[in-house]
Amino acid sequence: MIKVLQFIHGLNTGGAETLVKNYALGLDKSRFDVTVLCLNHVPDSPYEKVLRENGIKLFFISDSMPHFGRRELWYRFWNHYAIYFKVRKYIQKIKPDVIHVHLILNKYVRFAHPTNKTKIVYTQHFDVKWLKLENQSEINCILWEMENYPVHLIALNRKMKSQMDEMFHTQNTVIINNGIDFKQYEKPFDRKKKRYELGIPENALAIVHVGRFDPLKNHPFLVRVFAEIKKRRKDAFLVMVGVGSEEFDIVQQLKKEGLNNDYLILHNRLDVPEILRTCDAALFPSISEGLGMAVVEMQAAGLPVLASKGVPPDAKISNLLNFMSIEESPGKWATKLLKMIDLHEPVKYYNKSNWDIREAIKQLENIYSN
Numbered sequence: 001m002i003k004v005l006q007f008i009h010g011l012n013t014g015g016a017e018t019l020v021k022n023y024a025l026g027l028d029k030s031r032f033d034v035t036v037l038c039l040n041h042v043p044d045s046p047y048e049k050v051l052r053e054n055g056i057k058l059f060f061i062s063d064s065m066p067h068f069g070r071r072e073l074w075y076r077f078w079n080h081y082a083i084y085f086k087v088r089k090y091i092q093k094i095k096p097d098v099i100h101v102h103l104i105l106n107k108y109v110r111f112a113h114p115t116n117k118t119k120i121v122y123t124q125h126f127d128v129k130w131l132k133l134e135n136q137s138e139i140n141c142i143l144w145e146m147e148n149y150p151v152h153l154i155a156l157n158r159k160m161k162s163q164m165d166e167m168f169h170t171q172n173t174v175i176i177n178n179g180i181d182f183k184q185y186e187k188p189f190d191r192k193k194k195r196y197e198l199g200i201p202e203n204a205l206a207i208v209h210v211g212r213f214d215p216l217k218n219h220p221f222l223v224r225v226f227a228e229i230k231k232r233r234k235d236a237f238l239v240m241v242g243v244g245s246e247e248f249d250i251v252q253q254l255k256k257e258g259l260n261n262d263y264l265i266l267h268n269r270l271d272v273p274e275i276l277r278t279c280d281a282a283l284f285p286s287i288s289e290g291l292g293m294a295v296v297e298m299q300a301a302g303l304p305v306l307a308s309k310g311v312p313p314d315a316k317i318s319n320l321l322n323f324m325s326i327e328e329s330p331g332k333w334a335t336k337l338l339k340m341i342d343l344h345e346p347v348k349y350y351n352k353s354n355w356d357i358r359e360a361i362k363q364l365e366n367i368y369s370n
Contacts, residue, residue: 002368003033005096007105010040010060011047012243013268014212015293016102016125019178021047023100024056026361032368035059037090039083039105040068046270061086088112098368106141120145121367123154123176126216126290127310128163142168152367156291157314174367177314178293179360182352184273185300194278199264204237205229205341206279208303210272210294211286213244218285218308220253221326225283227257228334238263239279241272276301281341285326285333286310295321296355302347304340306333317355319348 004027006020024034034056041060042048051058062068065082067075084107091099091112099109100121109120122142124131131139145151146168153173155161164173192202200206207226211217219240226238240250240263247265254263269275276282282298284307289295292311299305299318307315308326315321324336353359 001033002031002098003094003096004035004098004100004368005091005094006034006036006100006102007109008036008038008102009105010038010042011036011045011051012042012212013045013047014242015178015291016123017047018293019123019125020102021051022179022181022357023361023364024051025054026357027368028365031365035094035096037061037087039087044268046268050270059090061090084108084111100368104135104138106138106145110141110144114149116149119150119152119368121152121154124156124160124164124290127288128160128167130288132167139167146170154367157312159312159314160290174363176360176363177355178291178296179355179357180293180297180300181357182300182355185277185297185302187273189274189277191278194274198239198266198275198278200239200278201235201237203235205233205235205281206237206239207337208239208241208276208279208282208298209284210241210276210282210297211284212242213246213250215246216287216289217242217244217246218287218326219246219250221285221330222283223250223253223257223259224330225285225333225337226263227259228330229338230259230262232334232338236262239266239275240264241266241269241275243267272297273301276303279303281305281337283333283337284308284311287326289315291315299347299349300355304337304343304345306337306340317350317352319345 006024008020011017024036027034036058039061041062068079087108088111091114098119102123153164154176155164155173161173161175165171195202209222230236282303282305284295286308288310292315295307295311295315299321305321307323309323
């Protein structure tokens with residue numbers, strides 16, 4: 001039995017967290033003993049609930065730190081260093097065969113100094129340019145790990161692989177698609193009933209966005225585009241799925257635009273496939289994305305999707321995804337999306353099997369076990 005530790009900040013419902021949840025659930029339990037280690041214990045996480053229900057072991061560093069989250073200077077200083085020691089203690093206690101690191105956490109793995117036979121797997125979830133600009137220390141930690149451990153680097157697209165190969169002086173970065181479970185998008189469901197349950201008007205033109213309320217997701221531009229759509233389609237209704245620090249500001253912007261009764265915000269959902277399928281089209285104007293897993297999910301739901309050029313071309317798995325620069329005006333975005341909707345074009349998928357989560361997990365199992 002191979003002990004695998006999935007290591008991530010917390011179990012929000014973002015793209016990286018969704019992938020960790022899917023990996024933990026999908027790995028062959030006859031071969032892999034899976035634990036998920038998080039720094040932060042996110043309250044009311046639906047991912048925590050589903051992982052526990054399926055017998056996945058979870059450990060939250062913050063649970064053993066009574067002053068975690070306190071903002072006073074002394075507590076911040078204490079917590080900063082305590083996390084390093086807590087992570088090291090846990091890793092040395094369970095002695096994993098594989099540590100799969102997600103997001104900016106390699107500094108803790110380096111400090112933990114696992115046994116030299118430990119395999120370290122690192123998935124780069126966001127645009128490499130941000131790693132270069134803001135996280136040189138993380139790059140240094142990965143380079144150190146590569147000198148001292150068997151390390152496997154995973155990219156989400158071809159451009160990212162090339163950048164990672166160059167940055168880490170290797171040719172061995174592997175591309176593993178952010179796979180999804182297409183069966184979840186094919187199950188019968190009552191669209192009218194789902195709209196009623198969610199609070200979406202029955203005959204509305206529902207425009208959906210999935211993503212945390214974060215500056216990189218570009219919600220202010222999303223709202224401006226929707227305001228233009230609303231001018232032309234009085235039945236338009238905006239559905240936003242996500243949580244984050246920018247939510248209050250976006251709600252204020254919606255109010256200023258006079259859209260108080262024309263939007264819905266949903267938090268921490270496990271029914272994203274049904275939410276997407278109950279909508280009519282999707283917007284995704286991110287400034288930057290590692291892949292844009294939500295864009296793949298939107299296409300799986302059969303929606304016309306207009307995304308920014310911050311989303312890699314690799315995310316295009318169907319004829320229903322179009323790209324537009326965020327340098328273009330919100331009015332042009334609105335015109336483009338409405339034209340896409342009016343086409344009523346049937347979906348055609350490209351290499352759909354390459355995006356099946358089961359295929360991604362097979363690739364991952366080979367990395368863990370070889």
